[in-house]
Amino acid sequence: MTTTPAEARPSRTGMDPEVTRTAWTVLVGGLAVLFDTTIVAVAIRTLATDLHVGLTTIQWVSTAYLLALGVAVPLVGWAQRVLGAKRLWMTALAIFLLGSVLCSLAWSAASLIAFRVVQGLGGGILMPLMMTIIMQAARGQNLGRMAVIIGLPVALGPIIGPVIGGLILQNLHWSWLFWVNVPFCVAGLVLARRFLAPDGPVQRVRLDVVGLALLAPGLVGVLYGLSNVSRDGGFTRTDVWAPAAAGLVLVAAFCLWAVPRGRAALVNVRLLAHRPLATSSVLMGLSGFGLFGAMFLLPLYFQGVRGHDVLGAGLLLVPQGVGALASRVALGRVIDKVGPRWITLTSFAMVALATVPFALAGAATSQAWLMVVLFFRGLGLGSAIIPLMAHAFAGLAHDDVPDASIVSRLIQQLGGSFGTAVLATVLASATAGAGTVADMADGFDQAFWVAVAFTMLAVALSFLLPAEPPGRQQTAAQGARAPEGAAANG
Missing domain, CATH: 1.20.1250.20 (MFS general substrate transporter like domains)
Structure with a gap:
């Protein structure tokens, strides 16, 4: 255009x-x-x-x-x-x-x-x-x-x-x-x-076949293993640990293959030496427990403990969505003026604190109170990942952005899958044999406490992020970036 x-x-x-x-x-x-x-x-x-x-x-x-x-x-x-x-x-x-x-x-x-x-x-x-x-x-x-x-x-x-x-x-x-x-x-x-800006001519770029043969089945193995965790037996099931272990070996082998090849590899894992990308990716992966793992628990809680149907449980989560939307409206005005450390730390802390009432709740806990809590949980949920996304790309060369996007996406996907798997295992173990609604509520309490614990770990790790805003980080790293005339579509 x-x-x-x-x-x-x-x-x-x-x-x-x-x-x-x-x-x-x-x-x-x-x-x-x-x-x-x-x-x-x-x-x-x-x-x-x-x-x-x-x-x-x-x-x-x-x-x-x-x-x-x-x-x-x-x-x-x-x-x-x-x-x-x-x-x-x-x-x-x-x-x-x-x-x-x-x-x-x-x-x-x-x-x-x-x-x-x-x-x-x-x-x-x-x-x-x-x-x-x-x-x-x-x-x-x-x-x-x-x-x-x-x-x-x-x-x-x-x-x-x-x-x-x-x-x-x-x-x-x-x-x-x-x-x-x-x-x-x-x-x-x-x-x-x-x-969208028009592309240049189609190019011939050599595909890293060895890297693909290692990374693709490695990711499939890990994701498949984690997807089976919610069944009876959890992490002890053969169809969980065997494919996951094999997948991790293949992913590790890919990293050993890719590091010496840099940009010639299927994914340039050398970019993890770029501290903003590394710290942001780790925190986004860890957010899988507190953010996305807990999202697995909430609909089940409203259905299993509170007795709502699928639609009712979904509607009860609307206050969380309103909070997430509100946080983004406010965040858009300050995100480029405030350092990622304080926004991320505050957001994770808010998510953790707003998850505690669910860890303490029983079958008779006021539903109105839980919806108020969900609004504040949404405020934290809506703003926790944004500074991490922005920080991950600070100082990167134009041509490194695609690989950085892949790295951060994969780590976030694996973190979300692992977080959901862990919380599903905790929930299954805690609710096994639950004969009453009160017993079921106690099982959910344990799972929510695990989510709180991992979210607090994310709070602690947020101190690794810089206190200065992205603009200053970008200025400090100008020399590492590619020329402004680089093609926008790689």
């Missing part, structure tokens, strides 16, 4: 209008992916009933998607260098659209699982690519406000998704769980064609 000098001038908010258009363009397309996982998660039992299969089989609707995502994410950097950002974005969005339509037309559990793989391949490319496109367009400026835009649906997805899923299951056929993606995908394709 060509830009006139007038268009290129910053707006009254200090942001380039073209950068803002780019951010919202990819966000519209990415909304389908961000909402899809949580929408489908609430429908597992309904799908098992309607497709006449057991829960063990239908769980593969989620597992197949997760594993396909693990295969796709490592390929994003190489694919972007070959096709360019715009072509890759539109291709991945078209794949996700195709997968959504096919899932809507599925006639059996087997066909639905197969079509979820198609969805997962598209979604696995879209998520890290969304961050790459926005951060490369920003060119090191206003990273905080860019991260606010990226993080908005990331926080709202787990909160609004169950509500949308519950409404669909209560009023429509389950196929609408996937049809709802279509408008976002179509709108995203139209906007991308109009507003």
Whole structure:
């Protein structure tokens, strides 16, 4: 897209209008992916009933998607260098659209699982690519406000998704769980064609075949093992520790292969020597316990202890979504003026404190009080990840942004999966044999305390972040960045 000098001038908010258009363009397309996982998660039992299969089989609707995502994410950097950002974005969005339509037309559990793989391949490319496109367009400026835009649906997805899923299951056929993606995908394709910067010619870039052969099955093994933790036996199950251990060995082997190769490797793991990326990624991974792991517990708590149905549980989480939205409105004004240390520390502390009432709650605890607590939990939830996203990219060269996006996305994905697995194991152990609602509530209390403990660990580690705002970090690292004339799509 060509830009006139007038268009290129910053707006009254200090942001380039073209950068803002780019951010919202990819966000519209990415909304389908961000909402899809949580929408489908609430429908597992309904799908098992309607497709006449057991829960063990239908769980593969989620597992197949997760594993396909693990295969796709490592390929994003190489694919972007070959096709360019715009072509890759539109291709991945078209794949996700195709997968959504096919899932809507599925006639059996087997066909639905197969079509979820198609969805997962598209979604696995879209998520890290969304961050790459926005951060490369920003060119090191206003990273905080860019991260606010990226993080908005990331926080709202787990909160609004169950509500949308519950409404669909209560009023429509389950196929609408996937049809709802279509408008976002179509709108995203139209906007991308109009507003994303054009790509250069397709390039020939050598694929790191050895790296792919190590990293892709390694990630699949870890993610598959963690996905089985919620079953009887937890981490002692062979289908948990065996694939997870094998996966970790392959991931370690990939790191040994990739370090000496730098940018020539499938993913440039040398970037973890860049302290902002390393510290932010570790904290984003750890957030899987306090943030996303607890999001696994809350709907189950409202259903198992408070007696609500899927829709009711989803609606009770709305105050948390309102809090997350409110925090982003406020954060957008200060994110580039305040250092990530204090915002992240305060946010994690708020999440921890707002989780404590659930660890103390019983079946008779005031529901109104818990909804007030959820609002404040949402305030922390909505602002905890944003400074980490902005800080991770501070001082990086333009061409390193794609690999940095992949690294941070993978660590966050693994952290979320591991956090959910640990809390699922604690919950299963604590509620085994629970004969009364009070016993069930005691089991949830234990799981919530574990979430609080890991969130407090994130509070402590937040002191590793710098106290100065991103702009000053960026100025200090100017010499390490690539020339401003570098191509925006790698």
